[in-house]
Amino acid sequence: MLPKFVLLSSPQFDKERPMTNTPAAQPKPQTAKTAIAPTRAENYAEWYQQVVRASDMAELSGVRGCMIIKPWGYGIWEQMQRDLDRRFKETGHDNCYFPLFIPLSYFQKEADHVEGFAKEMAVVTHHRLKSDDGKLTPDGELEEPLVVRPTSEMVIGTAMAKWIKSYRDLPLLINQWANVVRWEMRPRILLRTAEFLWQEGHTAHETYDDAMKETRVMLDVYRDFAEQVLALPVIPGEKTPNERFPGAVNTYTIEAMMQDGRALQAGTSHYLGQNFSKSLNIQFQNREGVLEFAHTTSWGLSTRMLGALVMAHSDDNGLRTPPRVAPWQVVIVPITRNDADKQAVMDYCQKIKADLQAQVYAGQPLRVKLDARDIAGADKRWEWIKKGAPLVVEIGARDIEGGKVCVTRRDRLDQGKQFVLRDDFIAAVAGELASIQQTLFDEALAFQKTRIVTNIKTLADFEAYFGKDADNSFAGGQGFVRAKWSGDEASLGILDKYGVTIRCVPFDQDGQTGTCVLTGAPATQDVIFARAY
RNA sequence: CGGGGAGUAGCGCAGUCUGGUAGCGCAUCUGGUUUGGGACCAGAGGGUCGCAAGUUCGAAUCUUGUCUCCCCGACCA
Numbered sequence: 001m002l003p004k005f006v007l008l009s010s011p012q013f014d015k016e017r018p019m020t021n022t023p024a025a026q027p028k029p030q031t032a033k034t035a036i037a038p039t040r041a042e043n044y045a046e047w048y049q050q051v052v053r054a055s056d057m058a059e060l061s062g063v064r065g066c067m068i069i070k071p072w073g074y075g076i077w078e079q080m081q082r083d084l085d086r087r088f089k090e091t092g093h094d095n096c097y098f099p100l101f102i103p104l105s106y107f108q109k110e111a112d113h114v115e116g117f118a119k120e121m122a123v124v125t126h127h128r129l130k131s132d133d134g135k136l137t138p139d140g141e142l143e144e145p146l147v148v149r150p151t152s153e154m155v156i157g158t159a160m161a162k163w164i165k166s167y168r169d170l171p172l173l174i175n176q177w178a179n180v181v182r183w184e185m186r187p188r189i190l191l192r193t194a195e196f197l198w199q200e201g202h203t204a205h206e207t208y209d210d211a212m213k214e215t216r217v218m219l220d221v222y223r224d225f226a227e228q229v230l231a232l233p234v235i236p237g238e239k240t241p242n243e244r245f246p247g248a249v250n251t252y253t254i255e256a257m258m259q260d261g262r263a264l265q266a267g268t269s270h271y272l273g274q275n276f277s278k279s280l281n282i283q284f285q286n287r288e289g290v291l292e293f294a295h296t297t298s299w300g301l302s303t304r305m306l307g308a309l310v311m312a313h314s315d316d317n318g319l320r321t322p323p324r325v326a327p328w329q330v331v332i333v334p335i336t337r338n339d340a341d342k343q344a345v346m347d348y349c350q351k352i353k354a355d356l357q358a359q360v361y362a363g364q365p366l367r368v369k370l371d372a373r374d375i376a377g378a379d380k381r382w383e384w385i386k387k388g389a390p391l392v393v394e395i396g397a398r399d400i401e402g403g404k405v406c407v408t409r410r411d412r413l414d415q416g417k418q419f420v421l422r423d424d425f426i427a428a429v430a431g432e433l434a435s436i437q438q439t440l441f442d443e444a445l446a447f448q449k450t451r452i453v454t455n456i457k458t459l460a461d462f463e464a465y466f467g468k469d470a471d472n473s474f475a476g477g478q479g480f481v482r483a484k485w486s487g488d489e490a491s492l493g494i495l496d497k498y499g500v501t502i503r504c505v506p507f508d509q510d511g512q513t514g515t516c517v518l519t520g521a522p523a524t525q526d527v528i529f530a531r532a533y
Numbered sequence: 534c535g536g537g538g539a540g541u542a543g544c545g546c547a548g549u550c551u552g553g554u555a556g557c558g559c560a561u562c563u564g565g566u567u568u569g570g571g572a573c574c575a576g577a578g579g580g581u582c583g584c585a586a587g588u589u590c591g592a593a594u595c596u597u598g599u600c601u602c603c604c605c606g607a608c609c610a
Contacts, residue, residue: 035571045604053544062583062601119534120609151610185534185608192609245610253610268610300610337568378570385571396569406569417569499606 034316035386041474044260051310052189054386055319058306065187065194072387073190073306075327077197080305081177083229083324084199087221093173093201098155100179101146106154110279113153116246120183122148122194148181153247153272153298156202157280164284164294167206171214175201190307191264191533198302204282204294208273211295212250215271218299219252222267230305231322231440232256232312233448234266235480235528237504242489245298249273255503255528257448258311261479263503263530266308269299311533313440318386320410322440323433324362328369330429331389335377335396346372348400352393352422361430385410390436391429407432411439451479452528459494462517466498466529480530482506484523486516494518495529503528 036054040047052058057073069077085095101124107114124146126138149155160172177199184192201218205211219236226232234254244251248270256266276282277293286292313320323329334349336342349370356368369389371380377394384392385408394406394417405425407418409432420428456462464470465481472478485491485502495501495518505527516523 049603060602064601116610180610182610186606187602196610198610243610251610265610302610304610335569376568376571378568378572382571394569398569 035318035382036314036316039316040259044474047316048311049189051314051318051386052307055310055314056383056387057310057319058190060189063194065184067189067193067195069197069303069306072327076306076309076321076325077303079325079327080225080229081199084221084225084301085175085177087225088175088199088201091173091217091221092171093175093203096156096174096176097178098149098152098159098176100149102149102152102155104145104147106158107147109154110247110276112275113247113279117150117182120185121150122181122183124148149178150180150182151298151300152176152178152180152200152202153276153296154280157276157282157296160202160204160294160296161277161280161282164204164282167284167286170204170206170284170294171210172204173201173214174203175199188307188533190310191304193303196303198300200298200300203297204277205296206284206286206292206294208295211273211297212271215250215252215269215297215299218297219254219267219269222269222299222301223254225301226254226256226266226305227441229322229324230309231324231437231444232266232308233441233445235504235506237506237528239268239504240489240492240502240527242492243502245270247272247275249275253504255530256308256312257444257451257479257530258308258533259314259447260311260474261451261477261530263480263528263532264304264308264311265503265532266305267299267301270297272296272298307533312444314388315413317413319388320440321388321390323390323437326367326388326390328367328389329361329433330356330366330368330391330393331384332368332370333377333380333384333392333394334370334372335394335399337397341397344400345395345397349395352395352405352426355426356429359426359430361433366429366433381408385413390433393425409436411436411443448479451477452482453479454482456481456483456517457515458520459518462498462529466500466531478531480528481517482526482528483517484514485525485527486519486521486523487525488516488519488521491516491518499531500529501532503530503532 036047036050038046055072056070057076058067058069061068125142126140127142128140129136130139163169164172179195179197181195184194187193203214205214223234223236226234234256236252236254239251239253245268250271252269254266256264258264274293274295276296282294282296283291284294309321310319313322332349332353334345336345353368353370356366359366373380381392381394388410390410392408392410399405403422404419405422407420407425409415453465456465462481465478470476470478480503492502505525509526511524513522513524515521
């Protein structure tokens, strides 16, 4: 039953990544050529962009801060959407769609909210063009400018105010898949773009308890999704007040660690209290017949997760796409030497494709691509490796004779190609995908664990870790500092010079009293300090 | 938005100082030789030098404006 090509032990995750910071004295031995240049260690920021390009997920569009999401990237997003959407439905939410444009006056109703977004809003002020000597200029000024939604609390809340009359109308649980625009100062492809795709859930509840429960349940949906589907271990916790969503009472987050040790907020869930219901008049008659303001929540997860996949799972040969979200989980590359072979090889490939598609992984039929393009097999193979297809299967005339297939596992390039009996492969393929999914998670988790330091107790320790003299190179091994913080917001000013922020107050707390790493004051809560994207 | 750097063929670059009508490597196409591995040889195609205006007989090159990208900051669901 056990296919012979499954590796039983996991190779050392970090074997090609020195933890020491001895500068490049090593005389580059005959190392295998990597598909991505520069490597992570050479220039992490540039490596990231090269992986995005090489994996063909997305590219810049020429429109400031806006990207084109290409089929491989969008295909991954579609898989994410499908999985998340199922989870939302299972937790009782329905999908809706609200307008892209929000009247400016709506925003003025919630002071904190507008202040939080004012500096990054695209505003539509005209509704037609006129031609002046062939030059088109805006004309027909609007009575009231329209904001392109940066998020939809105001427009959805306004609708909720109309829909909700009675406690019997609650809870109101809706979600929308949409694009939003935030005029970011410094865009970074997939991670921070002016326009991005996301889902935003918006709910209204009768009580604090109900709304808080919803907030936490949805954060846990994100956590489970990140870990199970994206193979991305995350730290769930609450944001400190200064990092809260504008207008929220509590903001919760899942924080992921990238391979350079920086943090990425991967999803958030907000308890909005009665702030928005009071601003927008979302009122209902309670069980005693008394008018009350509803408690609302919102939660979102975006195409930024595509960037997170790149930064968390890629290596120097490109992306490694988790099988659960890979648009194609198995790619068949026919190896044809001449026209005589061709038909036989293609027929054999077609049959294997059909047999593979009859297999089931994670509750769904396998997604199998037969790459029949008229280009060299070796080129196709490397293309799929750079995209991170979990399994690449090469099949040539010789394989047909032996009844075999040649398999490359994307997470095990070091083990090379495995020649396996065709039927064994088909029987084992679902297990292989599960194994790859697990490997990606295990490696990311092992990495995260080695990069969370808990022995930083004083500001001097902190300085040594994050300060100017600390090694913040890729090989330097910086990551998250988990330490006590007093909760004194004034102390956050100390962080400015380090470029570090508190990412979250993790849910799992030891409850011990210690001293604040920043001020030395008594402190009980553990927080995560890190540089962030 | 502040400081720095950069936009020349799909990608990576040279040429810009000292204006004379565009080149290299990879990729692409064609032919041939190869072939279980990111091949080799020969030939070919592809660029209004980011965009716009100006100076000039002549602008990739000089001037001004503008757009975009990268790095560092600030800002930031």
